[in-house]
Amino acid sequence: MANQALAAVHAALRARKLDRTLTTALPTAARGDAAATGIARLDAILRGGLPRGELSEIVGARSSGRTTLLLQVVAAATARGERAALVDAFDRLDVASAAAAAVDLDRLLWIRGSGGAEALLDRALKALNLVLQAGGFGVVAIDLADAPPAALGAIPFTTWLRVQRTIEGSDTACVIVAPQPLGRSAGGLTLALTGRSRWSSCLRGVDVTVRVVSPRRQVDGDVCVGADVR
Numbered sequence: 001m002a003n004q005a006l007a008a009v010h011a012a013l014r015a016r017k018l019d020r021t022l023t024t025a026l027p028t029a030a031r032g033d034a035a036a037t038g039i040a041r042l043d044a045i046l047r048g049g050l051p052r053g054e055l056s057e058i059v060g061a062r063s064s065g066r067t068t069l070l071l072q073v074v075a076a077a078t079a080r081g082e083r084a085a086l087v088d089a090f091d092r093l094d095v096a097s098a099a100a101a102a103v104d105l106d107r108l109l110w111i112r113g114s115g116g117a118e119a120l121l122d123r124a125l126k127a128l129n130l131v132l133q134a135g136g137f138g139v140v141a142i143d144l145a146d147a148p149p150a151a152l153g154a155i156p157f158t159t160w161l162r163v164q165r166t167i168e169g170s171d172t173a174c175v176i177v178a179p180q181p182l183g184r185s186a187g188g189l190t191l192a193l194t195g196r197s198r199w200s201s202c203l204r205g206v207d208v209t210v211r212v213v214s215p216r217r218q219v220d221g222d223v224c225v226g227a228d229v230r
Contacts, residue, residue: 033048033051033052034046034047034048034049034050034051034052034173035049035050035051035052035073035076035077035082035138035139035173036048036049036076036080037049037050037069037072037073037076038072038073038075038076038079039069039072042210045212046189046212049076049173050073050139050173050175050188050189051173051187051188051189052138052170052171052172052173053167053168053169053170053171053172053173053187054164054167054173054174054184054185054187054188054189055160055163055164055167055174055175055176055183055184055185055188056173056174056175056176056184056185056188056189056190056191057175057176057177057178057181057182057183057184057188057189057190057191058070058073058175058176058177058178058191058193059176059177059178059179059180059181059182059190059191059192059193060179060192060193060194061179061194062145062179064193064194065193065194066145066177066193067092067097067145067177068101069191069193069210070086070141070143070175070177071097071098071101071103072101073139073141073175074086074098074101074103074108074139074141075098075101075102075103075104077107077138077139078103078104078107078108079102079104080138081107082107082137082138082139083107083108083109083136083137083138084103084107084108084109084137084138084139084140084141085108085109085110085111085131085137085139085140085141086108086109086110086111086140086141086142086143087111087113087124087127087128087131087140087141087142087143088110088111088112088113088143089113089120089121089123089124089142089143089144089146089147090113090120090143090145090146090147091112091113091114092143092145092146093110093112093143109131109137111124111127111131118151120147121144121147121151121152121155124142124144125142125155125159128140128142128163129162129163129166132163132166132167132172132174133166135170135171135172137172138171138172138173139172139173139174139175140167140172140173140174140175141174141175141176141177142174142175142176142177143177144176144177144178144182145177145178145179147178147179149179149180152178152179152180152182155182155183157183159183160176160182160183160184160185161183163183164185164186164188181213189212189213189214190212190213190214191210191211191212191213192210192211192212192213193209193210193211194209194211
């Protein structure tokens with residue numbers, strides 16, 4: 001059944017010319033209440049990780065650590081034996097960085113965008129809906145980090161309400177990556193990032209500070225997550 005669903009989403013994406021790269025994926029592992037990020041200090045604050053069946057956000061300025069955290073979340077999902085999907089609207093994923101972050105690429109469905117900003121956003125959102133409707137993914141992310149602010153502001157808020165209705169009660173933790181908050185669900189989280197790079201003669205790593213915004217609980221303070229570059 002899972003293979004049939006995956007074949008269906010592949011066919012639908014190709015029919016709508018929404019795919020440039022599709023990688024094979026393996027069956028989803030048994031779910032928990034949350035999808036752990038794999039970062040112990042952050043998961044402790046999140047009470048296990050990103051909530052499943054909810055829409056969450058990773059937001060921050062360029063170089064704040066958005067991609068670093070996203071890759072950690074995807075790597076943790078594939079390490080659990082889950083399938084993960086990334087709608088890469090502006091085709092910015094660096095495969096070498098993903099592999100260095102321990103992402104199992106055999107378990108990642110990577111959908112790459114091409115074209116103008118407005119067309120890219122429209123196609124990326126359609127691809128996101130198709131993937132979520134297919135089901136069977138532990139983590140699904142849409143990377144809109146490089147979208148122009150005006151284009152992001154033009155996305156109707158009802159878009160995110162439809163996304164939430166699609167994943168409600170499911171095993172999927174859906175994540176938006178963007179420069180600003182866009183549309184977390186009532187039970188989702190916003191992870192607001194600030195970061196700085198560590199240099200010697202070359203880039204050594206990044207220190208990421210995450211402020212967790214939750215509609216259901218107060219979170220005191222920030223958590224600092226350091227990531228070394230290998």
